[in-house]
């Protein structure tokens with residue numbers, strides 16, 4: 361595990377520990393459960409697991425409201441269980457990154473308890489207090505469905521405190537050097553335990569300034585660079601992954617000169633993949649990829665189709681958002697904040713062709729792909745559950761009671777209906793060589809075999825057919841020609857002369873000689889390697 365640039369070619373996998381596998385029958389998934397499933401993840405071909413927050417928390421925001429940065433909540437196990445997980449993963453060449461929530465704590469965190477107890481508390485300045493709620497009015501509200509304001513009045517001390525998310529998640533004050541120091545200590549603690557890096561939550565919001573929208577401020581970058589140099593100095597090879605739900609040109613500064621984040625999520629490409637599939641047109645995808653700036657050599661994008669939050673529509677125009685809601689959220693309860701709280705398979709009508717096609721795009725775009733747990737088998741969601749819990753239900757391992765997730769009473773209802781565990785589960789798909797799981801596994805294996813996919817270059821090929829996304833991925837001596845037919849009909853493309861060659865089909869392992877025209881079946885894809 362020596363290569364410090366490992367993340368550039370890695371396949372990531374996101375796990376909600378609580379929902380993954382319960383090892384002790386208490387109904388909650390735990391760290392030992394994840395350790396038990398490492399063989400499965402190795403079979404799938406995963407290189408790095410992102411585990412969602414496992415800190416003690418009142419769970420008002422599923423653990424993104426942290427009450428203690430230095431412990432594992434006992435429902436997930438103990439610190440030793442985490443060490444064991446890291447060690448067992450490393451033995452399989454799998455890395456583990458975890459959430460680092462810098463921007464805010466839970467209101468139950470002792471710092472906030474002390475801070476709110478008295479205006480003269482030494483912890484008062486750990487948070488952002490104000491006599492008025494009329495400050496920073498240009499900052500948008502993120503949880504628009506629940507939060508009327510970014511300020512909440514604290515009755516006892518008669519001041520308002522600042523929070524970008526739920527009122528139970530007060531923002532830390534990053535203008536305070538003590539807070540800056542505290543969070544470096546937190547990072548050190550987990551890095552010393554062997555963690556391979558952090559998915560850094562909500563980083564645009566660390567600093568507030570009057571007259572700005574309180575996002576992406578220069579002082580925020582100064583702090584993040586400090587965090588990076590701390591990692592480089594003491595923990596080379598460990599990474600920082602940036603969660604900034606922004607347009608690519610606004611995420612670009614988070615890579616700095618290769619001295620801030622190693623990776624950043626590419627948020628805007630995600631909804632455009634769904635748009636492309638519905639419209640049968642690739643132009644929106646092409647537009648955002650063209651708009652994506654070059655990043656330093658030692659950096660990489662992280663691409664995804666779904667995650668634990670609503671499918672966010674913040675990075676589209678208001679008209680596009682409306683259209684996406686009409687197309688993908690036909691029931692009002694499917695909408696949440698600025699997005700859609702559904703999982704991947706139901707969004708794509710559980711249509712195997714569309715699901716494979718979306719993954720073909722994911723795995724061939726620039727950036728390292730991340731798979732949300734359960735999406736590799738196409739599991740469903742449960743819309744009866746509150747907020748985003750409907751996409752965080754227990755993993756569907758087999759068709760025994762509780763999906764093989766727990767022998768106790770699961771913390772959550774499972775998925776019901778046709779995408780429930782009776783039909784969709786790991787055991788049955790592993791046993792069926794033609795299953796969706798095996799297709800995803802093959803895509804991962806092919807991707808990992810060829811460095812072209814981890815490179816940064818992407819060139820669109822003009823074929824005269826707007827329904828077929830055709831592009832070149834090239835790196836060192838490898839050139840891949842990728843076709844994705846977004847349309848429900850067979851489509852023919854005209855190939856420029858230079859591509860009319862004998863190529864190798866990366867899935868079929870046979871050659872395919874291309875001529876002037878090529879016809880692709882509805883929603884089909886083709887990954888071809890050009891001769892060297």
Ligand code: NOJ
Pocket residue numbers: 421424425461525561562603668669
């Ligand atoms: C982003 C996380 O993905 C989301 O789940 C959480 O609610 C907010 N940050 C606040 O931490």
